[in-house]
Amino acid sequence: MRKIDPTTHEWAALERVILFDGICNWCNAWVDFTMARDDGRFHFATLQSDKGQELLKLLGLSTQDFETFLLLERGQVFTKSTAALRIARQLSGWWPLLYGLMLIPRGLRDILYDYVARHRYRLMGKAQTCRIPGATDRDRFV
Secondary structure (H helix, E strand, O other): OEEOOOOOOHHHHOOEEEEEOOOEHHHHHHHHHHHOOOOOOOEEEEOOOHHHHHHHHHHOOOOOOOOOOEEEEOOEEEEHHHHHHHHHOOOOOOHHHHHHHHHOOHHHHHHHHHHHHHHHHHHHOEOOOOOOOOOOOHHHEO
């Protein structure tokens, strides 16, 4: 986990922001899934956006090859399986039970995460352009 100072990036002061690969169909489906179950807890942004790119640079992460998505929670930055499980913990239904997987060492959890991330375009394809929020969910995107 990393922490960013709210003075270095405007999103650091937000409660919860998920940054995802905007052209990845898998990632976009996952955002839809999350929005349907999060009771409005999360905001969303693409890694390709100007502010997303700015944040990646600030964190020393690649601005081209998106190996992970990011979860910002009150200035703390989570990636890979830790981010996914922290999000699942805040969804409605039985999804919070998945948080028990945090007992598995992060390195082992991230092996599965990395496998899916490497194959996500092959599994579900990718779009030509980044996701554009619709009128009903525009307020959820920063």
